[in-house]
């Protein structure tokens with residue numbers, strides 16, 4: 001039987017058999033054996049000691065917006081990061097925002113925008129917490145968090161102490177960092193420092209945003225940071241990708257597949273399969289001499305349209321890349337839809353689509 005019970009251990013509240021589904025935006029998945037919410041760094045150390053005493057694996061949970069929990073749940077310890085606080089320091093011509101890993105990400109963006117600090121305005125409306133932003137180097141609408149992260153503070157499970165990283169040491173790449181590749185699971189991020197531009201101009205690199213502000217830009221005017229923040233949120237809402245958005249399209253983990261990076265020969269193979277010119281296939285060159293394809297385009301060409309349903313799992317009616325929980329979906333149903341899409345795309349185009357959300361259990 002699932003139950004939730006508070007067992008005090010010093011200041012740390014330990015709950016047992018807590019269902020994880022409500023802690024994720026996809027809202028699927030079973031229970032975890034121990035659930036510990038940590039509000040400061042001392043509690044992080046206590047929680048680690050507890051997991052070690054129990055001889056159980058440990059998983060760090062932020063806002064649960066890039067997470068798919070299995071129906072069996074997790075026989076281990078979940079550390080839910082609830083470390084709050086935003087402090088700011090001025091350093092010559094920049095502002096450094098020191099943010100607790102448990103702060104809601106959109107609230108951090110709003111804090112910056114309202115004070116005229118540029119650098120994160122295009123990342124408005126991304127769900128999750130500040131601590132999750134360096135993990136997969138979140139990016140959207142022409143900005144990437146790698147551009148503004150000045151430092152990350154974390155507990156190192158190997159050395160048993162707190163360590164600090166500058167941006168270069170985070171090894172950022174497309175949806176990648178030290179924290180989700182070579183050192184995956186090693187660090188518990190407690191604080192992130194963002195370097196922002198006071199009285200800075202908003203970034204308007206993305207076509208959707210340039211279109212949105214066309215009249216203003218044509219008249220030689222610049223939108224404000226707040227106007228860009230609002231525009232990004234409104235574009236995200238239309239695509240069903242806004243943090244906290246309701247309805248079944250809102251029960252997702254965002255983009256479920258990464259855009260695949262492949263050798264040029266794959267582009268020609270796809271063109272051959274579909275009897276079209278390579279110019280008709282959306283693709284972008286990468287710095288490594290390969291090309292990036294649109295996962296959404298491949299999925300649509302493989303016959304999976306927006307609104308497609310398989311049991312209680314489905315594809316968002318507004319965004320092909322978002323797999324959704326149509327209501328009471330199990331993780332098994334999400335996996336079945338994922339596998340069906342991956343298999344078809346692989347067979348037709350020889351491209352292996354990689355899952356973006358982290359899987360637990």
Ligand SMILES: Cc1cc2nc3c(=O)[nH]c(=O)nc-3n(C[C@H](O)[C@H](O)[C@H](O)COP(=O)(O)OP(=O)(O)OC[C@H]3O[C@@H](n4cnc5c(N)ncnc54)[C@H](O)[C@@H]3O)c2cc1C
Pocket residue numbers: 025059060061062063064065066067081101126127128129130131132133135136137138139140179187188189190240241242243252253254255358
């Ligand atoms: C509707 C929707 C839209 C989205 N749009 C975008 C987008 O535009 N761009 C984008 O890049 N992403 C997007 N995402 C994905 C997601 O919001 C981001 O990856 C987000 O940063 C995840 O943060 P989180 O706190 O929810 O992390 P969680 O989902 O809780 O965790 C994700 C991973 O990070 C690890 N982690 C989290 N916090 C910490 C910490 N403090 N220390 C160590 N490890 C940690 C977890 O262990 C896990 O491995 C979207 C998701 C949704 C649901």
